Amino acid sequence: MKIGLFIPCYIDQFYPRVGIATHQLLVKLGCDVHYVREQTCCGQPLANSGYEDSSRSCANRFINNFSDFDFTVTPSGSCAYHVRHHYDFIQQTSDVVHVRNSTLELTEFIVDVLKKPLPKVTFPHKVGLHSGCHGLRGLRLAAASETKESAFNKVEELLNAVDGLELVYPERLDECCGFGGTFSVKEEKVSVAMGNDRIHGFLEKDVAYITSADMSCLMHLDGLIRRQGLLVQVVHVAEILNESVYGAS
């Protein structure tokens, strides 16, 4: 099974540690992982801003880059969602259909495709789980609090297997963190208010870490946390599962 790794632009540039953790984790799980050096952006920032049309070449390149793989895996719920859900604006060739069907977010790939137990890891900390909205309501990585489906949570399933990790949720289980791509600057005030509320929801529960399967939410929360000097750290799920959280014992 050939796996193509898609590392979104902001992870490549700002959070290589998340890309590294994802790569290493997949290798540990016995996957044949490939990183296509020609990869760029999936086009989501443009499309969400209303410029779907201008993002056509990004989308086509994405398809070209990943059409030879059995699965395309990415540590970003939001990029996977964009490819799966929004790529209907390009012509639906068999390559496009294949890539759209086989692009998965990391945790769903592990839970739904690999279905393998993870290597034993320890993370003896109180961790708050933030469900990124595109992963939650777009990819259905978990049952959203609005729906009355029976409860499931793929990310939680993986974190539950980590030794010593105490998983908690904020009072408002899965409210949006307010990142939303360009929303974070177009609607700065609302975005910041949402982010601060989210962080305080976690602080109320006394967590040492906030984790998520989506690094973009965490980038936004981290920006607020560091500006205010708050005592909580953000960490991507892949880093915990790969036991490579920076500075953690």
Add this chain to the structure above:
Amino acid sequence: MGHPEEASRFLANADRAKWHDQTLWMVRQKRDVATGFVSEWEELRSVASAIKEHTLSRLDDYLTEFESNALLNGIKVHWAENADEHNRIVLGILSRRKIDTLVKSKSILTEECHLNDFLQENGIEVIDTDLGERIVQFAKQPPSHIVMPAIHMKRGEISELFHEKLGTEKGNEDATYLTRAARKHLRDKFLKAKAALTGVNFAIAETGGFVVCTNEGNADMGVHLADVHIASMGIEKLIPRWEDLGVFTRILARSGTGQAITNYTSHFHKPRKGQELHLILVDNGRTKQLGREHFRSSLKCIRCGACMNTCPVYRRSGGFSYKSTVPGPIGSILSPGIDLKKYSSLPFASSLCGSCSDVCPVKINIHDQLYRWRQEIMQHNNGQVQGKIFSRMAGFLLASPFWYRVLSSMVTGISKVFPGALKNSFLVWGNQREFPPVPRQTFRDWFDQNAGKG
């Protein structure tokens, strides 16, 4: 001013914004509890959605079926293509009977048509009889929420307003005391009014009758005492059969306020002896929306208000920040269809979190339509050629591995070299947030040095 500026103003009063957010979140929680008791909730949503979708697909047939049955029942049926026609029909009915006061129960449609202003300009006194609507009417404001029109006002402000308008004790904020005062005041109006206007929650094609849901019984109070009953409805309010109604009365109040059912579910089928019953079917842009493939399903809306209560943006920016009759997520997909330019900031007033779509009892894919409107708006915004050129350039550059590398390293080295638009975004990000720390190497560098070998 667009939504972001209005939202900033609202958020400038942090305490009030927080109170507003928490108040509406409580309503969302009540909804969660109420829907939790219905084990077949998701099935109900699917059925409700399917009924509405089917009705919209044959709306013309159902409308004529409804009309002929309503006529048989003795209802006078009127058709209004737009707000102006609707308002004139109402005025015509009142003038013929020389009626100069109208009591009105909640109707968002008449807000949409600006009926109150029109009638008042023509010498008719309009009294909104829903408590929340009466409050905003006293305050000379539009409703800020479609189900709870005065949700933006604190009790102290209402007490102040009642003191001024109804002569209640200054500083008495007791809810029972205040509602009693309102009731007394309204009772007097009910007794005198010769005409009553109601909205319509559901109209049934098969029976030619309609249903009005209220919590205060004010619709009935008005209608039962008046000689003339006028009901105004948007043409999308139809359901095909009598037996479909139960699906909707089960989801409406549970979604909106967390009640199992509204306190009053009033059925109107024919005029009382000696009473005139008029029904006005209003289009006002609905047919146009029906013709828009991507946005058609927005007409499934039953105006329960749940998407407002759940929306993290609405809760933190207030109903007035949308400056449209219907605020919140559903308003943001309906309003651009009415005036694309005026409401062009609304589809962007969302993080696209999707909570609205999951909460919606008729399963409107609201967040998808927000995304879709963004595309429409950017294609139409001839004013902003710059944005278009910029996006084209960005699209081209981001698709090219070489330029992607160059751009990315520019991003990490930030700003000096950057075009204005992007630089501004960076500055805004940095107002209240730190930029991510720039690591020593990118993922790609790491890959080249480590995993990429061999």
